[in-house]
Amino acid sequence: MVAGGVGEGDSYGGYRTRLVETLQSKGVRDLSVLRAIQMVPRHLFVPESVRHRAYDDAALPIGSGQTISQPYVQARYLELIGLTGQEKVLEIGTGSGYQTALLSLVASMVFSVERVAGLAQSARTALATAGIRNVTVLVGDGSLGWRPFAPYDAILVSAASPEVPAPLVDQLAPGGRMVIPLGDRSSQVLTLVERLADGVRTSTIADVRFVPLVGEFGFRQE
Numbered sequence: 001m002v003a004g005g006v007g008e009g010d011s012y013g014g015y016r017t018r019l020v021e022t023l024q025s026k027g028v029r030d031l032s033v034l035r036a037i038q039m040v041p042r043h044l045f046v047p048e049s050v051r052h053r054a055y056d057d058a059a060l061p062i063g064s065g066q067t068i069s070q071p072y073v074q075a076r077y078l079e080l081i082g083l084t085g086q087e088k089v090l091e092i093g094t095g096s097g098y099q100t101a102l103l104s105l106v107a108s109m110v111f112s113v114e115r116v117a118g119l120a121q122s123a124r125t126a127l128a129t130a131g132i133r134n135v136t137v138l139v140g141d142g143s144l145g146w147r148p149f150a151p152y153d154a155i156l157v158s159a160a161s162p163e164v165p166a167p168l169v170d171q172l173a174p175g176g177r178m179v180i181p182l183g184d185r186s187s188q189v190l191t192l193v194e195r196l197a198d199g200v201r202t203s204t205i206a207d208v209r210f211v212p213l214v215g216e217f218g219f220r221q222e
Contacts, residue, residue: 012043015055022057023075032085033078036105037071044126045098064116066211068096069158073190073208080192080205081154081177083107088149090171092142092213093158097123100135103156110135111149113142115214143215145171152176160188160210165217169193169200181210185219 020038028034043054046068050060059067077099083089089107094100094114100123103110112135114120120139127135138146142157143165151173157180164180172178172195181188190205212219 012041012055016042019055019057019071023072026057026072028072028075028079030075030079030082032083032106033075033102036078036102037075039105040098040101041130042068042071042098044129045096045101045123062096062119062122064119066095066116066119068098069210074099074102076190076205077156077158077179078102078106080179081156083154087153090146090149090152090155090168091158092145092155092168093211094120094123094137095158097126097137099156099158100137101127101130101132104132104135107154108134111146111152112137113140113146114138115140115142141215143167143213143217147171154178155180157181157213158210159213159218160185160208161213161218164191164193164200164202165213165215167217169195179205181208185212 016038020034043051046054046060057071059070062068083106087107088109089103091112094112100112117139120137124137145167150171153173153176155168155172155178160181176195178193180191182191188208190208192203194201214221
């Protein structure tokens with residue numbers, strides 16, 4: 001159940017439809033991803049001060065030096081991991097909780113780790129308001145993953161890392177996929193990591209720019 005989604009009569013439905021059309025024009029084709037974007041009330045996941053821009057295809061500030069990513073980038077993330085609705089997914093970097101909400105509609109269970117306690121609590125509140133139940137949010141070091149619930153069929157990392165954190169590879173199930181931005185603090189390359197029977201295969205996707213993954217297996221706190 002997603003409150004404020006299609007059929008709920010909220011005033012943002014038309015804006016979501018236009019956002020979906022924008023993403024389709026940019027090449028997003030996965031129908032389950034597009035349906036999730038149509039259903040999830042993004043305005044619940046942004047501060048009041050930028051709510052009028054909630055359905056722009058743009059990154060927006062959410063406080064604590066963090067941002068909610070551009071919807072096109074989030075749609076590409078979801079397309080790359082190719083979920084069927086049955087998977088258990090780990091998300092690193094809950095942020096606003098919007099991508100977490102999208103994941104909740106295309107996966108079976110979502111476990112999300114956020115370093116900033118205030119953001120984690122705001123995300124929990126927004127997720128509850130949206131009626132989302134199959135998500136659990138932990139405050140902690142995302143570079144360590146969330147081992148008690150491993151292995152995961154997919155891992156999405158919403159912060160940049162200098163290299164693929166070893167604990168995340170360990171927690172990825174055989175045949176699983178991870179999407180992660182790799183590089184330095186100023187620029188990165190979105191990378192698809194696949195765990196195969198004989199090792200790990202990586203593929204570069206596109207140049208991106210994300211906030212740093214701060215933690216034991218990421219960047220040091222400045």
